[in-house]
Amino acid sequence: MLITVIKRDLKCVSHNLSSSVQPIGFFIIITSLFPLAVTPDPKVLQGIAPGIIWISALLATLLALDTLFKEDFVDGTIDQMFIVANSLYVVAFARIISHWLISGLPLILMCLIIAFMLQIPEHSLDALIVSLLLGTPTLSLVGSIGAALTVGLRYSGVLLALITLPLYIPVMIFGASCISADLIGLQWSGQAYLLAAMLVLSITLAPFATAAALRININ
């Protein structure tokens, strides 16, 4: 069931590619706004690059969250899945995985290019990749709760940001400090372990909360 739902989601994405790449385009634009607004000076840029990447990643994830359940909720697909699987947990979990595959994974790949534009040296790329690999799934997991809570509302974009962004703060702090630590030559394994811990915690708890929120809205 899990695999079936993921496959279906990915198929839907391939039919409607342009709307799924929008968050990635948004990510690229946001990151390139910072040098324009702050300074193109490589030294300064390198110092704030971890923050730029992580804030942009939060916003891009948030943008993709709005449509996570909405269309399928409106046309009744989620109801049907609920009837077939008799559990919203599977539906929620599959959705979260496909959300990460669609928004998180391309974002990490895109970061390899963005990193050079923001003057992040090559030896810091591993810290960047590890922090995003451990952090972005947590963003999808925690964000799915907010998406499920607001699924019944017609205009939920700003509300979704309002309730989700505060919950993203710990991930952002450790994700950005993971890269910053490596930039100034410090160990970053501590931050990476904390990100991993948050990922494990959110994998165990978030899908239940998402499923509960979906059930509330279906009733």
Add this chain to the structure above:
Amino acid sequence: MQKRNSRAWFHRFGSSSYFYRIASRWGPRTGWGALVLMVTGIFMGLFVAPPDYQMGDSYRIIYIHVPTAWMSLSVYVLMALAAAIGLIWKMKVSFHVSRACAPIGAAFTFCALITGSLWGKPTWGTYWIWDARLTSELVLLFLYMGYMALDKAIPDRNTASQATAVLSLVGLVNIPIIHYSVEWWNTLHQGSTVIRMDGPSIDAQMLVPLLITTVAMNLYFVSVLFSRVRCELLNLERRTQWVREVING
């Protein structure tokens, strides 16, 4: 039979009319208690307690700052607990309590932030600094605001109370994580001087007014909470028999 009786006191709180009666009896009493204690505590804090050897008189703002900061967190915990009770035992009154907590808790958080920033000017030399406790208090305010925004956005009351209940539980899990992540991120705030393993390090003459104002804040909270829940109950159940009896005396 025995078992059912032992839990009866708990289930009685699920009845709107019972809760309304309790709330209208205890709301005014706690309100008056809060007023008396608050005046006493503030008076003792401003005129009886000695000035601090380092901060002089400016420390006296703790008699507002510290109780509101404590309340801001404990109100959130109460809000989440009431939400959990509502979700587990399907008690509607519990949801009303949870939803009534949010604006009061947000107000406490706001007061703690304002008084903290006013206190920061003479002691740290600046109104705002990105210190760990200030930051987590600010995030707490964001959590309250998100809760209230969600509550207002969902038109159906039943759905709204369940959705906000889930959100408050998610927030409850997140609060310690947020707290420790900003703690490790940056800290400047003075350590706790009241709750410590080896007893409070604050002088008794300063501590007593603080405890009095803390109790006053708690009573004030209970009083406001009760009147908010009463309004909510009267509004939602305006077509029922017991409300008509209340209105007609």
